[in-house]
Every structure is written in C-alpha cells, then in structure tokens.
Amino acid sequence: MTCFAIGEPQYECSNWYKRIFGGLLNEKKQKRFMLILLSCIEELNEFFVTENDVLFVIGSDAAWLDEITDTAKTFFQNRIIVMGNHTPGLGGKTYSVVTGDISKDMNTLYTHLKSCGSTKICLYGVNPNSTSDKFKEEAFFALEPCKDNVFYNRGSLVRCFEDFSKRQSEFDGCICVNDFAAISLISHLENKESIFIASYGGNSLVTMHKPAITHVKSNLDCFAGAGLELAKLLCKNKNINSVIIYISSTFVTGETTGNVSDKQFEKVSLKNDAENSGDKLFYSDEEVKRLIKIETLLSSLCDPDFIIVELMLEGNTYEEIASRVNMSVNGIKYKLKNMFEICQVKTRQEFCTLLRQLRIF
The missing domain is CATH 3.40.50.2300 (Response regulator)
Incomplete structure (x- = not known):
C-alpha cells in the first residue's frame, strides 16, 4: 500500500497540521509503508495509482477540500481520508474522515x-x-x-x-x-x-x-494511526463509501x-x-501570525530550552544563564538565536516583549 498525502497550503503553517502529518511520519518509520507528499493534486498524473493506494487529505478550508476530493476521486474512488475536524458528505462529496468529536x-x-x-x-x-x-x-x-x-x-x-x-x-x-x-x-x-x-x-x-x-x-497525534487502520478497511471493502472515526479529546x-x-x-x-x-x-491576520510563531517555538523547545527562556525573562545575563544550565555562553547565544529566528525577532528585548504580551511563561 502506498499512501499519498496532501496538505492545504495555508493550513501547513499550523501546529495542527504538523501534529497530524508528524503522526504519519512516525507511523511510516514503524510500519515501513511508502508515503508520498504531494505539493499539488495535479502531481498524481505522474504516478501509477493502484487500487491498494490511499490519499490522506489534511486541511480545513471548505472550498479547497471540495477541489481536492473532486479531483482525487478519479484516482482513489472511496480511498480518500480527510484528517481533521470534518464530516463526510460535505457538499454532496463522499470521503472518509478521522476527526475529533x-x-x-x-x-x-x-x-x-x-x-x-x-x-x-x-x-x-x-x-x-x-x-x-x-x-x-x-x-x-x-x-x-x-x-x-x-x-x-x-x-x-x-x-x-x-x-x-x-x-x-x-x-x-x-x-x-x-x-x-x-x-x-x-x-x-x-x-x-x-x-x-x-x-x-x-x-x-x-x-x-x-x-x-x-x-x-x-489528540491530533492519534489521527494518523486511526487513518492507517481505516485505509486498510477501505482497500479491502470497495463498497464502503464513507466511514467516520471519532478521536476522543x-x-x-x-x-x-x-x-x-x-x-x-x-x-x-x-x-x-x-x-x-x-x-x-485567517492565516494573514497579524495576531494569528504571532501566535503561530510562538506555537512553533514552543513545539521545538526541550526542557533545558524552557529553563533558558525563563532565566532570560527574569533578567539574567547570558553569563548567568550559562552558569545556571552548565553551558557555554556561545551555546546559550546560539540557542537563543534560533529561537529569535523562529519568532522573526532580532533582539532579546523584542523576544521577551512578545512572550510577555502573550502571557507565555
């Protein structure tokens, strides 16, 4: 079974998408199936899609979902699985869904x-x-x-x-x-x-x-595992048009x-x-952009990184932070430089102001 996946371009910047797609990558490592990420649905013309292949669609916009599922039906028939908070039959379309309740x-x-x-x-x-x-x-x-x-x-x-x-x-x-x-x-x-x-x-x-x-x-991390089990069911049962799997919160x-x-x-x-x-x-809103940056930052931090940020917010110097976490000053500056880049700020002051405005830490 080959699994194709496509994500809505605007939705891909969100942590919702990253958690769902990250779940697919983890399942791929464990179960060793073929996973092909499509940048656009037209790329399907470059592949020979068999009756044992499935398409995972990750997105939120109703018009985009209609367009993707309409085009994909020619290749996959009933083997289209939307992962996100949706219900099948949207606008008369038929596909299966892994969703929250x-x-x-x-x-x-x-x-x-x-x-x-x-x-x-x-x-x-x-x-x-x-x-x-x-x-x-x-x-x-x-x-x-x-x-x-x-x-x-x-x-x-x-x-x-x-x-x-x-x-x-x-x-x-x-x-x-x-x-x-x-x-x-x-x-x-x-x-x-x-x-x-x-x-x-x-x-x-x-x-x-x-x-x-x-x-x-x-529990977005559970969507991929459920989606793969659903994919097996759809491949074995060609007469099943649509299935909903609800993931508990x-x-x-x-x-x-x-x-x-x-x-x-x-x-x-x-x-x-x-x-x-x-x-x-939604994604062009400046406030949403700031929140996405912080969400991306928090998702990338490990425990020592949180300590570094907390010490910086308390007003400690780089030297003081380094001595508290047993790292070099250059190591501290390197970590913070990466955090600044994620949040698209240039200075320590801008970074601290952003975190305080959003009441983080």
Whole structure:
C-alpha cells in the first residue's frame, strides 16, 4: 500500500497540521509503508495509482477540500481520508474522515460553563471558511439556538473583539473555537474575571498560557494511526463509501473558569437539531501570525530550552544563564538565536516583549 498525502497550503503553517502529518511520519518509520507528499493534486498524473493506494487529505478550508476530493476521486474512488475536524458528505462529496468529536466537545465545554454558573454563553472566533468552525457553530446552535450570540473572525481577531466588546456585558460565559481565539480574547479583556472562558485547543499555547485556559485537548497525534487502520478497511471493502472515526479529546480545567473540577458536571442533553477568500484571511491576520510563531517555538523547545527562556525573562545575563544550565555562553547565544529566528525577532528585548504580551511563561 502506498499512501499519498496532501496538505492545504495555508493550513501547513499550523501546529495542527504538523501534529497530524508528524503522526504519519512516525507511523511510516514503524510500519515501513511508502508515503508520498504531494505539493499539488495535479502531481498524481505522474504516478501509477493502484487500487491498494490511499490519499490522506489534511486541511480545513471548505472550498479547497471540495477541489481536492473532486479531483482525487478519479484516482482513489472511496480511498480518500480527510484528517481533521470534518464530516463526510460535505457538499454532496463522499470521503472518509478521522476527526475529533466536535459535538461531544461542545457539550463538554458548554456543560462546564453552566456548572460554573454561566447563564448567557457566546461562541467566539468562528472562521466562516473553516469546515471545523462550521460544525462547532452547528453544535453550539443545538445548545444555544440564538445566532446573534456568535462572533466571527473574518480575517481579523482584533475586529472580532471589537464586535464582541459592544455586547460584552450581555455574556458571562464564552466558548472559543481555538487556542488563538482564546488567547486573543483574554489579551484584549480589561476585566478578565468578568467572564468564564473555555476553548477548543490543546496545543502548547493554550497549555502554557497564564492564566491557564480551560479547554478540550484534541489528540491530533492519534489521527494518523486511526487513518492507517481505516485505509486498510477501505482497500479491502470497495463498497464502503464513507466511514467516520471519532478521536476522543481530553478535558482540562483551568483558571479561566475558576479551576472548577469537571467532576462537578451535570450533563446537558443536546437537542436534536443540527465569503471571503478562504483560510488565507485567517492565516494573514497579524495576531494569528504571532501566535503561530510562538506555537512553533514552543513545539521545538526541550526542557533545558524552557529553563533558558525563563532565566532570560527574569533578567539574567547570558553569563548567568550559562552558569545556571552548565553551558557555554556561545551555546546559550546560539540557542537563543534560533529561537529569535523562529519568532522573526532580532533582539532579546523584542523576544521577551512578545512572550510577555502573550502571557507565555
């Protein structure tokens, strides 16, 4: 079996993509199957695709997914697997999916906010072009039918907050659609205790942010293993059009909901209901760009690196840091130089300012 993989160009810069694709690379090392990464779907014309080959599609933008799955169906028939928060049959298309359980996670976040005493809850940061966010919106409407209680990110988290700030006093609970939306919201709030906040997330940003953010952690590292098992099933059963595999998430309580334990939940039953230039707008937002840089940095650090950064933020000199971690001064400078390059800053002061602004460390 040869596995082909293609990633949405804008989505590839995110840690969500890196964790899913990294899982594929790890599976490749262990199981030794052929993995071919495509830069564009037209490259399939250069290969002889057999009935035992599969295509993994990693992305978020609805229009891009439609285009890729339409073209790929000629080569792979039913052996197309989208890995991310999607559902099959989107726009009449047929493919299989490995996904987080968006509805269950929404129920978890909503129930927790209600347990904390929230009576009026909103959904924050929805990207209208993201298939994942569309399903989160639908899951939210099943619990909170008022469509006016959704705030959209149409390419600017700053404008999203401006819309929210006009009605902020109406809400005492907020569900954010991802880490970036949650951190952006908290950074703009003057009174951070005025509203309980819970979020979809699970990347390094949300776990290290201060105050600690209540969130559901998506186990993206498990997507690849499940995808490969699904690929074997589809290759053996040509009559299966579509399969959904839901990967469970982990719920983590934090300071943004007062550290209320999830054990204090009472279940809330779900009701039986159900523009722009795609994801380019989302990823062109300057605030999102900064958050992606920090997420990339945190994902690359090992334990000694975290100590170095913490010592630098405390105001220690390079010499003092070197003596504390048993390294040479040049070694410290080299490590920090690499960190500066990831964050696209030139000086120590710029680096420290960026971390403090985002409440990291």
